[in-house]
Amino acid sequence: MHSTKVVLLACGSFNPPTNMHLRMFEIARDHLHRLGNYVVIGGLISPTHDSYGKSGLESSTHRLEMLRLAVLTSNWVKVSDWECRQDNWSRTRLVLQHHQNTLNSLLNSNNLNNINEDDLKWIPENIRKECTGPVQVKLLCGGDLLESFAVPNLWHEEDIAAIVGQHGLVVITRENSNPLKFIYESDLLTRYMANIIIVTEWIRNEISSTRIRRALRRSESVKYLIPDIVINYIHTNGLYGSKAEKYIEFPPLQQSTIFLTPSPSDVVIESTSPVSNSCAAICGAALFNPQSINNNNKNLSIDTVDNILNNSLKRPGQAVKVITEESGKHKVIRNNMGEVCDVKKKQISASKSCTDFNVSTKEQNKEHLHASESYMDLKASKNCDENLIKFIFTNHGIQVISDFETIV
């Protein structure tokens, strides 16, 4: 069966854009596809010109930017700045005609040279590259916009006839609107009824830009009503009288425990899971770093290790990564509690990289290293990261976490 290719165009203030503006496209596409004789190949948002004259209308620069951010999560809805680039406000009929003509020119590949590059930006890649045949630009709107057709002197009758007759209308039901009744009561709309598709939105969502602006003015949260990235933009630019956020985001660590009220009998044990930024990586530090070794022109001593342990490890639960040797052996370097080790004499010779750490060094020093070192067999691995072993310092000693777990 032949399907009509459709681009849905929504016009409005988008002051600011809301999740519902984006949802409209999804709802409409689903519905049109369900009807079976349409295939939606693109969606377009065309914000109105600054001179539209609605009170509290933010500048088109900001509205366009918010829309561009809002549609980042959509792979088929684009923003057209054509209306905003005009010298004056354009009637919706002209907006539809302009975009229809541009598409026709592109698809017929005739007058491409006459098209401004900015006018092509809104055309989705798939249409630019693959699309053939006629594409119809339909007006996508909410029930309230349809009902505004009845507001005296707001719309020209011939414009309504052209919009509905030549392009077609997809209307999403909205609180306090009754599109079917409205069409029934209009002779003009009844005449073009075949071109008006009414989509009942069963998942009612009465987000409106007016309500969002109100909430912003009152420093109330608008999270989950408009995209986070748009909220950030609004706050950064101080739009809609929004002040600093009333609610402070907790850093991730606090977030997980903030609602847990400890009972007096609770014993608070810090997590033994290594957190990346509290993990002292000996491998990445000076110990096996040939450059720092060469620069200082000396071999690294166990002191360095001790230093790292002492300065970097502040509490049980922190982890230390220690490099293993290529041989498959690795060295666990630690101070036994209270024991004064004669480690200064023990030198670990410089190695060129993590992986070519000299095995013989370990063998050389083996006899000097007592309780402060232990040896383990590990599978040989070639690169530095594979050779990393994590030590967990707990209240009960040191735990080595690796492919296998061992208490040392």
Ligand SMILES: Nc1ncnc2c1ncn2[C@@H]1O[C@H](COP(=O)(O)OP(=O)(O)OP(=O)(O)O)[C@@H](O)[C@H]1O
């Ligand atoms: N919750 C909604 N349900 C259905 N359609 C909606 C909804 N919100 C907006 N629309 C439609 O989106 C289009 C653009 O809307 P507009 O920018 O005027 O947003 P709005 O939320 O109606 O704004 P305002 O509250 O400032 O009037 C219009 O066709 C409008 O009917």
Ligand SMILES: NC(=O)c1ccc[n+]([C@@H]2O[C@H](COP(=O)(O)O)[C@@H](O)[C@H]2O)c1
């Ligand atoms: N005569 C017309 O073409 C006409 C009249 C009123 C509104 N409109 C358009 O309808 C949209 C209405 O947006 P708002 O709901 O934000 O007012 C705007 O894009 C506006 O340009 C068109």
